[in-house]
Amino acid sequence: MAAAHRGCVLAAYLLLLFLTGCLARIHKLTLKNETRFAVDLNNFGFYANGTLDVNLLYLRLPIQLVNYSVYPVGFSLSRSRVNGVLSYTAEETETCPLTLTKSTNNEPLILFIIDVNTLSVNMRAMGEQNNLLITKPKPEAPKSQKKTREAPVNLDGGKQSENTDKKAENTDKKAKNTEDEGNHDKKLEDQKKAQTEEKKTPVEEAKKPEENVFHLEKTKQLTMALDRVNGSYNFSFHFIVGSLAEGLYSLKFHYCQNRLPGIRLPYSFTVEVKEKNPAGFLSAAEIPLSRLYICMAGVFFTAALVWVYTLMKHRYSVFKIHWLMAALAFTKSTSLVFHSINYHFINTEGHPIEGWAVMYYITHLLKGALLFITLALIGTGWAFVKYILSDKEKKIFMIVIPLQVLANVAYIIIESTEEGSSEYYLWKEILFLVDLICCGAILFPVVWSIRHLQEASSTDGKAAMNLEKLKLFRHYYVMIVCYIYFTRIIAILLKVTMPFQWQWCYEFLVEVSTLIFFVLTGYKFRPASNNPYLQLPQDEDDVEMDEVVTESGALEGISKVKKTSNGRERQKESTL
Template sequence: MDRNTLPILLISLTVLLFIPTTTFAEIRTTRIQSDARSLILFERFGFGNGGHVSVSLSEILISSPRPSPPDPDLLGFFLLSDEELLQAQSDSQNPNSDPTSDDCVLHSPYIQPLFTFRELSRGGVPDSFNKTFSVGARDEYRLYFAHCVPGVSVTMVVHTEMYNLDRSSGGPRDYLSIGETQLPLLFSLFAVAYTAILAVWIYFCFSNRLSIHRIHLVMGSLVLIKALYLVCAAEDKHYIKVTGTPHGWDVLFYLFQFLKGVLLFTVIVLIGTGWSFLRPFLQEREKKVLMVVIPLQVIDNIAAIVIGENGPFIKDFVTWKQVFLLIDVVCCCAVIFPVVWSIRSLRETSKTDGKAARNLAKLTLFRKFYIVVVGYLYFTRIVVYALREISSYKYRWVSVAAEEIAGVAFYAFLFYMFRPEEKNEYFVLDDEEEEAAQAALREEEFEL
């Protein structure tokens, strides 16, 4: 076997380690068809006390370019923790490492081997296998299939189950990772929070019916979709926790996830352009922003569904993750432009229309909106990701809680600043305010 094989495998493992992943914890049946990859990642799971992993194989077919069958000891499944992976990579780069050591990852001292194909051979021909293994150490592990035979391709159906048991009480299986078993309750609490925001919003709308604009109805739809999304997320995680499968809730989960993303970016663009508040139409360039953002959100959610439903075993998993991240960044950048255009337009208008107080109020409001939007997008895309990566696997729920807390704060600010009322910051005007605003605008222009 080529001595470069093990370093390549370790690099592949490290790439998969640092790609942000969705939880693939439910019971899953995967069909591998003529796959020649030497390393396939199936699952990632945080085990506590009483952790177990069950692997069932069927319809196994091994194709080799050589006339003799490959050594079954060179094909198998194993578990690997993140810490052990980093240690293995460090040792592989050590110039003092043993040059005569076995390069097959299945024989590495850092992995927790489950079984090789020798254990499932019948008369030298692989047939099927079904076995449950106890995971001794509490840690987050990834389940891999590997082979160390060049040119070999494998066809098989792999059924995996990962779960935790409470050893002290002998309780039911928990199919959620140890750091995410709190998610059903967490999503439920935030669903209640958004329902409360929706109730307050409806009250404001009914109390100020004469001041309602179309954007207020779109904003109400957004918070309704967000609440429904969290309800479906809570049910989805609950059924996965109890049974290992979402029982159809994933369909509604993906539907409301898509609607939530589209509506959020649409509301940011519409408010940023002043639609319905300042004017009843969108300019051509603003329409183009929406025509770019909405299709990108469709692609983004397709990528999310592919990742969530298929798991990391698919050949193009890394590509789909990159597409997902790239599109999300593009959408976040695109929705900022209408706000910047509005701020620039208000600065120009304030010099000519003689309504300094109104323009200053609008300009101040748009600046606040711009800062909050940028802060929210930065926090949920950068800070939450960093928090998820640096926190222990036992506290993975903390990053979810931080993201939802930021969401509640953002929605509360958005709905408060742009609530329907007879007198709001768009339309305040009196003589004293006009004189003060003119002075403020002159001072601002001088500073610029």
């Protein structure tokens, strides 16, 4: 047990190496020699007046000649109704989304196609648009003739030109003075209006000099400026969600040339993405999570106190595993508290505070290890049926506990890694596989305990007690199966079908199901003297010699010898 705790703490500190550069909802992703044809940069649920800032700092494309009109490069911003369901199905049909001419289901779809030949970015807006786009448009081409005033040239000595210049300057100064005096009042009025209207709307806050605001409901096509510095390209845009266009938006980068079989041209880019809702930096589905976690922490803490009170009230029927269950409840409560604090700082600052984040990672690892240790010990019947674990049961612990630590590490890395990085999907697959293995392996000890009790009920003559314990472990097996199916399958299906602003209910259902599972487990294995599952049979004729006392946890591990007349006669018969 102590070794598992030390391993969890060590793993949490090792995770700091991965988390120092992570900026949560203020993203900065750098990819070098990337070959994927599509990179998922982020998914974020926007309410009305939510803002998205995208700043492509660096983009270097391969040297090979590519027909960018046929295989374009750029970004796509699409709205999906629910998580994991895209608003278009272009990727499924092996068609590059940047080549689309209309939205398949009239959902908002905005394409930013980079044209390196003309140093421009072509924006195309499709579907029903109620959004605003703030960007720097491409400057117009310089005119061949410009109206400029030139000084006359004097070949003799230049005195005449100097005089004419001075006269021109004097006339200009007089004209400027008269204009300044005439427009002085107007300037003061303009300054007062600017001060009163300052920071009035998100559009005015985000608007910069040399940038324009475009209503995508009217502007369906736009040519933006693309800057080139030392062979790399950069541009930026600011996106504001309209009141009728809120939803879950997906931002992706596409390099359509790599969709062809056998072609993997490497490219590199660095992009900064900053999403924000009016209430903070959290997505629409994550805004209630801070309050949810702190409330559930209070509920779990109350349940832990009730459990400790029960243990103190029936102290003579308490086993070691009961205190382990209490430690699990307190660790779960502490983990939820740090999780709530972590989300609070992400919402206010845009990134977590390292100290609070590390505390959450440590308690999350401890909670995961304690949960599976407790489930495995109860499943083997330790302290309720037997005190010694068999070799194959010990192997289950040696396999499940390290895998569970690995699963928790994978979960923390996923939470702290940019969605666009290739490591994100690797650890996501590891988490899914390891979690399934752990959930499947934890059922084996329960099955072995049920089989052991079935065999014992027909051989040792204690059928009544063994059948009662058999019912207990059958109920416990059904509880574990229902808990695994609900938290791993049913809740995920509900998350996919829910609207974007209600997807926090997935976390609510998981926490409530965990609480119900804890309460039912504690009730079934409560340390009460009248618990039928923990009682010995009252018929002394059925009690054999050297039987282990299991009625009281205070006498745990102590054996007794029944010296009855029947026992002495059996000993005499055996000696004869």
